[in-house]
Amino acid sequence: MTTKQVLPLIAQIPQSIVGFLESSSSLWSSSLSKTTQAHARILKSGAQNDGYISAKLIASYSNYSCFDDADLVLQSIPDPSVYSFSSLIYALTKAKLFSQSIGVFSRMFSHGLIPDTHVLPNLFKVCAELSAFNVGKQIHCVSCVSGLDMDAFVQGSLFHMYMRCGRMGDARKVFDRMSEKGVVTCSALLCGYARKGCLEEVVRIFSEMEKSGIEPNIVSWNGVLSGFNRSGFHREAVIMFQKMHRMGFGPDQVTVSSVLPSVGDSEMLNFGKLIHGYVIKQGLLKDKCVISAMIDMYGKSGNVYGIIKLFDEVEMMETGVCNAYITGLSRNGLVDKALEMFELFKEQKMDLNVVSWTSIIAGCAQNGKDIEALELFREMQVAGVKPNRVTIPSMLPACGNIAALGHGRSTHGFAVRVHLSDDFHVGSALIDMYAKCGRINMSQIVFSMMPTKNLVCWNSLLNGYSMHGKAKEVMSIFESLVRTRLKPDFISFTSLLSSCGQVGLTDEGWKYFSMMSEEYGIKPRLEHYSCMVNLLGRAGKLQEAYDLIKEMPFEPDSCVWGALLNSCRLQNNVDLAEIAADKLFNLEPENPGTYVLLSNIYAAKGMWTEVDSIRNKMESQGLKKNPGCSWIQVKNKVYTLLAGDKSHPQIDQITEKMDEIREEMRKSGHRPNLDFALQDVEEQEQEQMLWGHSEKLAVVFGLLNTPDGTPLQVIKNLRICGDCHSVIKFISSYAGREIFVRDTNRFHHFKDGICSCGDFW
């Protein structure tokens, strides 16, 4: 076409376009004022109704983040096109104003406009960012109906959206239909499966990549590493790491932080130190994840020095790093230091998140700081941090440990409200908590209401019934477990054997002991042997128990010998007791319990010289029995009661009640030589009396505070001693109370002065 031919055509171009052409240079200019000027010129020339011009104007305003102006332009167009909307949607998405972006889209849709292949990727990106799976799915439908779902960009963003929403199944369907699959998409899929713990898929995709000529890069390798790590294959993760290194992929900060958890779990401290050296050389110690993972590795390997040194050196006050530090400290028993650091972090107004709170709560609950754990759980909510599916099973053991039923119940309520009660971890922790608080019926209800149960849930229930001495129930639950597709493990058998021991079911005990290895291929561990020794010993078959110990394929530990010694006390067998005690003196020379048990056995036989000699031996070693300690919960507050402690605010009332009970006992002819007024306990300083002291306090306190007698008090951690039992028995018959007493992990139920189970009483 010649110039001569073109010129008449140009003359026919409408005036509006001429206006646009005049202003076009300003529209692509670099300042907002020029855009405003262009806008004015467009309005003057009447070009504002032109879709293309308006769209450019919208884009230009958006470019300067003037979204309101852009939207005004959009709204002024009488008949807007997809393109006009998409300019604004694109800009809003880019500015991360996702909700507004979706809002503009819905306006576009209500104009009857169908999104095109340019808008769709933006929309999917928005849904991915907002995890708006349902909206995304609907837009996916729109793209299918309009036949746009075969577009590579649409597919790519759709795939990403499903991945971000954690919908691996949907993502996989899109992936399988994708026309172009590159290393990026494959790695993304691989990493997605790794996060979900689908190791098989991870490995399959990785090998298929190689087969189909897609060269895996460092991201793919990192995904494989994290897959092994997440699925608990720690050794394998380390091996892959070494293989990757050999193949010439230099580990980066992501590689290091992916493999370090596995190094820690395999307790390969030296290898961890090697990585530490590499990290320093490569200058990766600036990365927060690397530091957290490094602290975590030292913590898991028991290297407290490593944790503290690294934390002090890096001086990085970042939430993740601090969380790893808290966990590392409490994992190694330094819970006081952890609490101290946590306080410091709070003072420094650090941004503590749900992991921070959960870490310190779990640290407390695992290190005997149960009351602190409950207090922190409350404080966390006051601080506006919402407990999640990890927090709840971390704090529930604290409720169980101190039989704080009220706290446990309200946590259960919380879990139900936030829809977490079906979670395996939460459910199992609830079952355990209720059992430890004496409410085995609630454990049963929680269990029955769970839509699906894993082995941990079953084991919690088995252990609960076992704790309550209900062997028949344990066996019947075990039968139900066997009928499921789940296979019982060594923990299931521990509950079975322990409950058989409690009620003297020797034959059943042997049956399960052999069933464990013969039918299920589970090798008996130390705890199974202790259960068997206990079972045989209680049944009076001490020699058989001792023979079993001698036949053990590995060295018996203190629990096994302790079980034998305890049985010897029940059967008054001095010879075997001396053998067992001798082993225990070697294994745990610091444990005063062994001396006391042995001396009791001597005393029962009237061997007073031996009694004296054992007592002297104990004293010469400077050993003392731990003071008794109990907890009791009254109206949602947990009270700790320590032997010899008079600091309780109601000590006078308690003493008064004690006197009253003592008087009643005298009148009704109960063991008149027993005296359990507090002052007498202290004056006499008799060990037996001291042991019973705190429990009496708890029982009496419970009576005082529950005048209507409705709540059954669960008293934890009772030390076995005759004096205290008599008190509990007496109170139970005298006051007509049902009293539950928990002796470490076993329950005794008193009604009308009779204990329903156990020969201790």
Next chain:
DNA sequence: GTAGGGTTAG
């Protein structure tokens, strides 16, 4: 115009 990886809590 789309698009990939890591740490710390049970």
